[in-house]
Structures are given as C-alpha cells and as structure tokens.
Amino acid sequence: MVKMTTENNKAKTKISVTNLDFYYSAVQALFDISIDVPAKQVTALIGPSGCGKSTFLRTLNRMNDTIPGTKYDGKIRIDDKDIYAPSTDVVALRKKVGMVFQKSNPFPKSIFDNIAYGPRIHGTKKQSELSEIVEKSLDRSGLWNEVKDRLHKSALKLSGGQQQRLCIARALAVDPEILLMDEPASALDPQATVKIEELIEELRADYTIIIVTHNMQQAARVSGFTAFFYEGKLVEFGETEKLFTKPQKKHTEDYVTGRFG
Amino acid sequence: MKKIVTKEKSIKLIMLLAASTSIFIVLLIFLFLAKEAAPFIFKPGLSELFTARWVPVSFQKESFGILPLVTGSLLVTIIATLIAVPIGVCGAIYISEVATSGERRFLKPFIELLAGIPSVVIGFFGLTVLAPLVKSAFGLQTGLNALTGALLLALMAIPTIVSISEDAIRSVPKSYKEGSLALGASRLETIWKVTTPAALPGIIAASMLGMGRVVGETMAVMMVTGNAAQITASPLESVRTMTATIAAEMGEVPFGSVHYRALFCVGIVLLLLTFTINIIAQRALKKYRDI
Numbered sequence: 099m100v101k102m103t104t105e106n107n108k109a110k111t112k113i114s115v116t117n118l119d120f121y122y123s124a125v126q127a128l129f130d131i132s133i134d135v136p137a138k139q140v141t142a143l144i145g146p147s148g149c150g151k152s153t154f155l156r157t158l159n160r161m162n163d164t165i166p167g168t169k170y171d172g173k174i175r176i177d178d179k180d181i182y183a184p185s186t187d188v189v190a191l192r193k194k195v196g197m198v199f200q201k202s203n204p205f206p207k208s209i210f211d212n213i214a215y216g217p218r219i220h221g222t223k224k225q226s227e228l229s230e231i232v233e234k235s236l237d238r239s240g241l242w243n244e245v246k247d248r249l250h251k252s253a254l255k256l257s258g259g260q261q262q263r264l265c266i267a268r269a270l271a272v273d274p275e276i277l278l279m280d281e282p283a284s285a286l287d288p289q290a291t292v293k294i295e296e297l298i299e300e301l302r303a304d305y306t307i308i309i310v311t312h313n314m315q316q317a318a319r320v321s322g323f324t325a326f327f328y329e330g331k332l333v334e335f336g337e338t339e340k341l342f343t344k345p346q347k348k349h350t351e352d353y354v355t356g357r358f359g
Numbered sequence: 360m361k362k363i364v365t366k367e368k369s370i371k372l373i374m375l376l377a378a379s380t381s382i383f384i385v386l387l388i389f390l391f392l393a394k395e396a397a398p399f400i401f402k403p404g405l406s407e408l409f410t411a412r413w414v415p416v417s418f419q420k421e422s423f424g425i426l427p428l429v430t431g432s433l434l435v436t437i438i439a440t441l442i443a444v445p446i447g448v449c450g451a452i453y454i455s456e457v458a459t460s461g462e463r464r465f466l467k468p469f470i471e472l473l474a475g476i477p478s479v480v481i482g483f484f485g486l487t488v489l490a491p492l493v494k495s496a497f498g499l500q501t502g503l504n505a506l507t508g509a510l511l512l513a514l515m516a517i518p519t520i521v522s523i524s525e526d527a528i529r530s531v532p533k534s535y536k537e538g539s540l541a542l543g544a545s546r547l548e549t550i551w552k553v554t555t556p557a558a559l560p561g562i563i564a565a566s567m568l569g570m571g572r573v574v575g576e577t578m579a580v581m582m583v584t585g586n587a588a589q590i591t592a593s594p595l596e597s598v599r600t601m602t603a604t605i606a607a608e609m610g611e612v613p614f615g616s617v618h619y620r621a622l623f624c625v626g627i628v629l630l631l632l633t634f635t636i637n638i639i640a641q642r643a644l645k646k647y648r649d650i
C-alpha cells in the first residue's frame with residue numbers, strides 16, 4: 099500500500115506508522131495502516147463506531163499493552179524512534195505521548211494532587227516546583243481562575259467540563275509533545291465543548307494533537323488534517339478542508355456528507 | 360387511588376420496622392446487660408472496677424478490677440491488627456491486581472476456606488504448633504502469651520480483611536488505572552498511588568471488620584494467652600482478655616453475686632469498646648470522603 103502523506107510536505111512528520119496490523123486475540127482490528135502524522139498540527143480521526151479509531155490511538159502510547167492477548171505487526175515511529183522496539187522505555191514514551199479519555203477520569207484526589215501526580219511519578223519532589231507546574235498546567239488549560247481557590251478540594255466536585263479540562267491539564271503537567279484525545283468532548287454539553295475546542299486551538303502551536311471525534315463539524319473546526327477510518331482500514335487522509343470538500347474516495351464522501359455512519 | 364396510598368404507606372411502615380429491628384436489638388442487649396450489671400454500682404461501687412486486680416474468688420478479699428482484662432484485650436487486639444491489616448491488604452492487592460487468573464482461582468477459595476475454620480480448631484493449632492514455636496523463638500518458659508494469642512487472631516482476621524479489601528480494590532474503576540498508566544506510571548505505582556487510595560474506604564471497613572472479629576474472639580485466645588490477669592505491655596507476657604474471662608467464669612459464677620455483676624460490667628465495657636472502634640472507623644471514612 100502506498101503511504102498516505104500530507105500533500106503539504108512542509109509539515110514535519112512526528113509520528114510515522116507503516117503497515118500496522120493490530121489484533122485483539124484472534125480478532126483483527128486494524129489492517130495495514132500507514133500514515134504520517136504531522137508535527138504541531140491537529141489531526142482528527144473520524145469514522146463509524148467500531149472502525150478502530152480508539153484502537154489506533156491506543157497503539158501510539160502503547161496503552162493496548164495493558165490488554166492481555168493483543169498483538170501488532172508493522173512499525174510505529176515517533177521522532178524516528180521505533181516505539182515498539184524492545185529497548186523502548188514505555189514510561190518515557192507515555193510521558194511524551196499524553197492521553198485524554200472519552201470519559202473524564204480525574205483521580206479521587208484533590209485538584210492539586212491530580213495535576214501533581216504525573217510530575218511526582220517522574221521525580222519532581224520539591225513543593226515549590228510542583229506548585230509552579232500545577233499553576234502553569236491549570237493556566238494552560240484555562241482552569242486556573244476557576245479553581246485557584248480550591249486547589250485542595252476534591253477534583254470530583256468539579257463540573258463535567260471542568261473535569262475534562264483538568265484531565266487535559268494533568269496530561270500537560272508531564273510536559274508531553276503529543277496529545278491523544280479520544281472523543282474528549284462527547285460527554286459534555288455544548289458550552290463545555292466549545293471550551294475544549296478553544297483549548298485545542300490554543301494548544302495546537304505547541305503540541306502534536308490527535309483527536310478522535312464523531313462530530314464532523316468538530317473535526318472541521320479544530321483539525322488541520324483528517325484521517326477517515328472504516329472497518330479497521332485507513333481509507334483517506336489529508337488536509338481537513340480538502341477531505342471534507344473534495345474527498346478522493348466515494349466512501350469518504352458518503353461518510354462526511356452523512357449518507358452513512 | 361386511596362387504596363394504593365394506604366398500601367404504600369403500610370409497605371413503608373413494614374420496611375421501617377425491619378430497618379429498626381437491628382437498632383432495637385442492640386438497644387435491648389445493652390439494656391439487658393445494664394440491668395444485670397447495675398447493682399454493682401451500689402455494692403461494691405463503680406470505683407472497684409478501675410483497680411488493677413481481678414481476683415473474683417478468694418478466701419481473704421475478692422477484687423474486681425477489670426483494668427488487667429481491658430489492657431489484655433487491647434494488647435492482643437492491637438498486635439493482631441498490626442499484623443493482620445498489612446498482610447491482609449497486601450494479600451488483597453496481590454490477588455486483585457497482580458495474580459494471574461490461575462493463581463486467583465486457587466487463592467480465593469483457599470482463603471475463604473481459612474475463614475470458615477472453627478476457632479476451637481485454630482486454638483488447637485495455636486496450642487500445639489504456634490505456642491511451642493513462640494516459646495523457642497524467644498526462649499521463654501511458656502509460649503502461652505499475648506503474642507501467640509495475637510498471631511492466632513491475626514490468622515483468623517486475615518481472610519476477612521483479604522476478601523473484603525479485594526472486593527473494594529477490584530471495584531475501583533478501570534478508568535483510574537488507565538489514567539495513571541497513561542501518565543507514565545508503572546503498574547506498581549498505579550496500584551500504590553491510585554488504586555489502593557481509591558479503595559481505602561473499603562479497606563478501612565475490611566480492617567474494622569477484621570478487628571471486630573479479633574476483639575470478640577473467645578475460644579482461641581482463651582486457649583493460648585495463658586490467662587494471667589495482669590497489666591502488661593509486653594507481648595511475651597501471659598494476659599487474659601475480657602472475652603476469655605467471661606467465657607471461663609460465667610458458667611460457675613453464683614447467680615446474682617458480685618462476681619456475676621462484675622462479669623456483666625466486663626460485657627458492657629466490651630460492647631463499648633466495639634462501639635468505639637466502629638465510631639473511629641466511621642470518622643476515618645467520613646474524613647477520607649470529603650478529602
């Protein structure tokens with residue numbers, strides 16, 4: 099299969115996937131995926147339910163390793179390093195590749211301890227440094243003003259939208275280069291969704307972001323590039339505008355115009 | 360319409376009655392104990408209880424100081440808890456988070472089996488195996504002491520602690536663990552810093568239940584603690600617990616005698632002790648829940 103790259107070759111490749119197959123025990127979930135994800139851009143993954151978007155996303159930080167019986171084949175390189183090489187330090191990989199889940203999952207700890215969790219794991223001990231990281235991360239995720247007076251209250255008392263931004267802040271606190279977001283706004287109301295989208299826009303300049311979404315408008319609004327998955331295969335990948343207005347494949351066109359899926 | 364309302368009301372009433380039964384029974388027990396114990400206040404007087412000698416049968420002067428019994432119970436309970444809780448919690452963590460499914464299939468029924476062994480049988484084990492071991496390990500005259508009692512009680516409390524803690528740990532949402540792993544935490548860090556703290560209310564409850572079993576246990580401690588009513592903080596001394604005292608002496612005591620009343624006083628103290636443990640546990644839980 100020819101590798102799908104962005105026509106805009108000025109964009110540097112951050113993640114390079116070649117011929118990736120993925121299996122849950124005997125069931126194959128991804129088929130021969132090859133894609134070059136550009137650095138410091140937002141790439142949206144779209145496609146009908148069950149087409150493998152989450153599975154693909156989770157291969158990029160090796161979260162699938164935690165599921166027994168999974169197998170993969172092919173190559174995934176981040177900054178030209180094979181992340182499935184035996185020498186790969188998974189801890190370092192996950193520090194570099196942050197993840198935000200569909201359902202916000204703050205720990206049942208204080209706001210402060212949620213954000214400080216990652217840095218502490220990675221060896222930051224000094225309280226002053228931690229405080230600084232917490233403030234910076236919350237500020238970055240637009241939450242600082244809303245929570246600065248209750249940093250030591252439970253994170254579970256925040257609203258759904260705030261919890262999701264807290265999870266983004268928590269991911270930012272370990273200073274990642276890539277952010278994987280799996281339908282980060284699907285459980286939120288429209289206003290909270292707008293906030294998340296604005297935040298993604300904000301973060302774009304500094305991070306390579308991959309976002310899974312079911313919402314075509316959202317993909318169109320937030321992403322520079324879009325990949326369309328169908329039944330475990332990557333059907334089309336390109337600049338979002340082109341993919342939505344002049345799709346190359348009939349399948350893509352049917353999907354983005356809402357004729358199926 | 361009216362009929363439905365009455366029906367609902369009566370169902371509600373029945374449920375309320377069912378729910379209050381347990382409170383009612385506890386109250387009844389307490390009242391019964393208090394009634395039997397009350398005359399002690401007038402003769403020989405409450406202050407007698409707070410003395411350091413328990414000599415209920417004597418040709419010269421009887422003495423009903425329950426302090427040695429209280430300290431005996433506390434010493435055994437505290438040591439047993441200090442042994443049982445860490446082991447029980449670690450066991451629960453191992454079974455729920457680390458063990459392979461094969462190990463789990465073997466370990467779980469085994470631990471439940473241990474929970475079902477009658478305490479007399481465990482007492483025999485204590486008497487014939489544990490006591491000689493403790494004796495030779497510390498070079499003592501006798502292995503019948505607080506430590507042997509505590510070890511035996513820990514053995515009895517561990518299955519309870521393991522199985523309830525394990526339920527609590529296993530019901531921690533998977534999303535917490537994933538959140539932690541995705542930040543680069545190792546499996547061990549995740550267990551230690553996310554899963555276990557999230558399960559803490561259940562773990563505390565499990566420990567309290569285990570402790571409840573320890574405080575209330577009678578047979579096994581009676582067999583291995585040596586039953587000397589003395590005030591001591593040394594685990595290697597022989598002690599006598601409140602439960603053992605009641606069980607050993609109740610059968611022979613003349614009905615209505617001072618000794619009889621004194622034993623009921625011991626019963627009340629035992630009841631208050633378990634209440635206190637429960638209240639402390641509730642407090643700990645509440646404090647934890649509001650972070």
Ligand SMILES: Nc1ncnc2c1ncn2[C@@H]1O[C@H](COP(=O)(O)OP(=O)(O)OP(=O)(O)O)[C@@H](O)[C@H]1O
Nearest residue numbers: 122125127145146147148149150151152153154165
């Ligand atoms: N843990 C798992 N074990 C076995 N099969 C799985 C597992 N997770 C996903 N699958 C299967 O893999 C396929 C792809 O699932 P995946 O969750 O990646 O889809 P998705 O595109 O993210 O769907 P959605 O939009 O509904 O989230 C599906 O057929 C699914 O049933």
Ligand SMILES: [Mg+2]
Nearest residue numbers: 151152153280
């Ligand atoms: Mg998904």
